[in-house]
Amino acid sequence: AQRVTQPEKLLSVFKGAPVELKCNYSYSGSPELFWYVQYSRQRLQLLLRHISRESIKGFTADLNKGETSFHLKKPFAQEEDSAMYYCALSDPRETSGSRLTFGEGTQLTVNP
Amino acid sequence: GAVVSQHPSRVICKSGTSVKIECRSLDFQATTMFWYRQFPKQSLMLMATSNEGSKATYEQGVEKDKFLINHASLTLSTLTVTSAHPEDSSFYICSASGGEWLSYEQYFGPGTRLTVT
Numbered sequence: 001a002q003r004v005t006q007p008e009k010l011l012s013v014f015k016g017a018p019v020e021l022k023c024n025y026s027y028s029g030s031p032e033l034f035w036y037v038q039y040s041r042q043r044l045q046l047l048l049r050h051i052s053r054e055s056i057k058g059f060t061a062d063l064n065k066g067e068t069s070f071h072l073k074k075p076f077a078q079e080e081d082s083a084m085y086y087c088a089l090s091d092p093r094e095t096s097g098s099r100l101t102f103g104e105g106t107q108l109t110v111n112p
Numbered sequence: 113g114a115v116v117s118q119h120p121s122r123v124i125c126k127s128g129t130s131v132k133i134e135c136r137s138l139d140f141q142a143t144t145m146f147w148y149r150q151f152p153k154q155s156l157m158l159m160a161t162s163n164e165g166s167k168a169t170y171e172q173g174v175e176k177d178k179f180l181i182n183h184a185s186l187t188l189s190t191l192t193v194t195s196a197h198p199e200d201s202s203f204y205i206c207s208a209s210g211g212e213w214l215s216y217e218q219y220f221g222p223g224t225r226l227t228v229t
Contacts, residue, residue: 009153042222043116043205043220043221043222043223044156044205044207044220045220046217046218049217086155086156098209098216098218099146099158099161100146100156100158100218101158102155102156102157103155104154104155105155
């Protein structure tokens with residue numbers, strides 16, 4: 001069974017500090033991995049997906065198959081980055097409907 | 113683009129009654145819609161996947177007779193919680209996927225807060 005683990009429920013950093021939100025997964029195969037973000041009073045939205053290999057809002061995430069991790073990183077956190085972050089996994093073999101398995105989320109607070 | 117709406121945003125119903133939640137894709141055709149449930153301070157749990165014109169596929173442990181899902185058109189899916197009980201109180205979120213044309217990305221609705229008294 002596939003599972004996504006985010007070990008930190010809460011993470012607090014100061015503005016300008018580096019931030020890393022951890023995500024580990026268990027999956028037998030090559031999954032597709034995502035980071036979703038939910039700002040206060042807003043809906044869940046996609047932040048980035050590993051196949052795109054792009055940086056969004058200064059965030060990057062690298063898939064490490066050896067460690068089965070997909071940690072989200074930003075070198076200099078901003079106050080507007082404060083939000084709930086969810087790591088998610090889907091099976092790329094499911095073409096019609098990419099069912100997502102979510103981690104429990106990490107609440108990031110960036111202090112001034 | 114790719115906006116998903118849900119209605120109502122919050123609903124209170126009495127125990128034993130049924131309540132319907134609508135999920136609409138406003139500017140794209142959703143080949144697949146998903147229904148999630150989220151308990152306070154917990155993650156999203158997938159309840160079911162529905163494809164337009166076919167029966168929904170429910171996740172293990174989700175009662176299909178209690179959570180009726182209808183995906184009658186490419187822009188509308190409904191979730192009906194039948195004979196609701198207080199333990200059904202939760203935040204229900206839908207998402208919609210436009211399939212290959214939108215890179216299979218899921219676009220999420222704002223959620224519906226259900227309270228059963």
